[in-house]
Structures are given as C-alpha cells and as structure tokens.
Amino acid sequence: GENVEQHPSTLSVQEGDSAVIKCTYSDSASNYFPWYKQELGKGPQLIIDIRSNVGEKKDQRIAVTLNKTAKHFSLHITETQPEDSAVYFCAASIMSQFYFGTGTSLTVIP
Amino acid sequence: DAGVIQSPRHEVTEMGQEVTLRCKPISGHDYLFWYRQTMMRGLELLIYFNNNVPIDDSGMPEDRFSAKMPNASFSTLKIQPSEPRDSAVYFCASSPGQFNTEAFFGQGTRLTVV
Numbered sequence: 001g002e003n004v005e006q007h008p009s010t011l012s013v014q015e016g017d018s019a020v021i022k023c024t025y026s027d028s029a030s031n032y033f034p035w036y037k038q039e040l041g042k043g044p045q046l047i048i049d050i051r052s053n054v055g056e057k058k059d060q061r062i063a064v065t066l067n068k069t070a071k072h073f074s075l076h077i078t079e080t081q082p083e084d085s086a087v088y089f090c091a092a093s094i095m096s097q098f099y100f101g102t103g104t105s106l107t108v109i110p
Numbered sequence: 111d112a113g114v115i116q117s118p119r120h121e122v123t124e125m126g127q128e129v130t131l132r133c134k135p136i137s138g139h140d141y142l143f144w145y146r147q148t149m150m151r152g153l154e155l156l157i158y159f160n161n162n163v164p165i166d167d168s169g170m171p172e173d174r175f176s177a178k179m180p181n182a183s184f185s186t187l188k189i190q191p192s193e194p195r196d197s198a199v200y201f202c203a204s205s206p207g208q209f210n211t212e213a214f215f216g217q218g219t220r221l222t223v224v
Contacts, residue, residue, distance in 0.1 A: 044201075098155070
C-alpha cells in the first residue's frame with residue numbers, strides 16, 4: 001500500500017518567517033494530496049489540496065507544490081502568525097482512500 | 111450541515127468493558143472512515159465504508175474491534191473487551207468520494223481505558 005513520510009516532526013519559527021513541511025509518497029497512482037491542520041482538541045481540517053495534474057497551488061499565505069516524478073509534495077506557509085501554531089498532516093489519496101503522514105508540530109514564536 | 115458528528119467526546123472505561131463510539135457523517139457523503147490517533151502511530155486508518163458497505167478493514171487491530179454502518183447516516187465502532195492500549199483519540203471522517211475530494215473529520219472521541 002501507499003506509504004507517506006513527513007518531515008520534520010517538529011518545527012519552530014519566528015513570527016513572520018516562513019515554514020516548510022515536506023512529504024514523500026511511494027505509490028505513483030496517488031492523485032490527490034490534501035493538507036490538514038489540527039488544533040488542540042479538534043479534528044483535522046483541510047487547509048489546502050492539490051491534484052496530480054497541477055504542480056503548484058496557492059491560497060493567500062499558504063502554498064503547496066507537487067513533484068510527481070520525485071513523488072514529493074510540500075507545504076509552504078509565509079509570514080507565519082501565532083495562530084498558525086498547530087499540527088499539520090499531509091496525505092496522499094488513491095481511489096478515495098487517504099494515507100496520512102505522521103504530522104508536523106509547528107510552533108510560531110511571537 | 112453540522113459536519114461530522116461524533117459521540118461521546120470523551121469516554122473513560124475500565125479494562126474489559128465494552129465501548130461503543132458513534133458517528134453521523136455528512137449527509138450525501140458516500141464514504142466513511144474510522145481513524146485512530148496516538149502519539150506513537152499518528153493517524154491510522156482502521157476501516158472505511160462505501161455506501162454503507164465495509165471496503166477495507168485491514169487496519170482493524172484485532173478481533174476485539176468491530177464496525178458497522180447500518181444506514182447512510184450512522185456508524186459505530188465497538189471495542190469488546192477494551193484494553194488500556196486502546197486508549198487513543200478515535201476520529202470518524204466522511205467524504206463525497208468523487209474525484210478525490212477531501213475527507214471531513216469529526217471532533218473525535220478521546221477514549222481512556224483504565
């Protein structure tokens with residue numbers, strides 16, 4: 001089955017700096033890559049997603065890139081704010097089944 | 111829509127007792143997923159349903175775990191008998207399932223088995 005690896009497991013940045021989280025996947029049949037943000041005591045919520053026919057997608061301060069050849073995808077958060085502090089999960093999807101990375105705990109230091 | 115609704119939010123039970131977790135998916139969603147989240151293993155898929163039919167239960171840890179979806183608006187995850195190592199947060203998620211759209215998660219049930 002699909003295997004998704006995510007790095008780093010923890011990340012601390014100063015407010016205003018950028019944060020980058022990277023994921024790799026193993027199954028070339030994966031064709032949908034969502035990113036979820038999980039705040040304490042809550043369920044994961046989608047923040048951005050990308051499909052395999054697109055290389056990059058941006059939504060305000062958040063962007064995601066996908067390299068299908070290398071089976072890499074990354075989340076970029078610019079101008080980080082304290083409210084960006086949370087755990088972020090990447091996922092790869094095949095046939096509507098989701099495989100999650102192990103999560104990155106992001107701390108934005110004011 | 112109110113989103114995916116899970117109950118209870120918290121459950122504390124003694125080892126050996128039966129535990130039933132409940133989920134109401136978003137109306138019209140064809141897929142329902144049960145996940146378990148722990149610090150050690152992250153988000154693990156336990157089982158998922160398509161149109162109320164279990165498709166893949168290979169993630170169910172052992173025979174003590176069972177899941178049902180009697181209709182499109184309700185699913186249960188049962189653990190019998192429960193053990194301390196079952197302590198985790200259990201999430202239910204649903205998805206329209208078309209063209210790989212997102213999965214919507216509930217708030218989770220925090221289970222503690224003592």
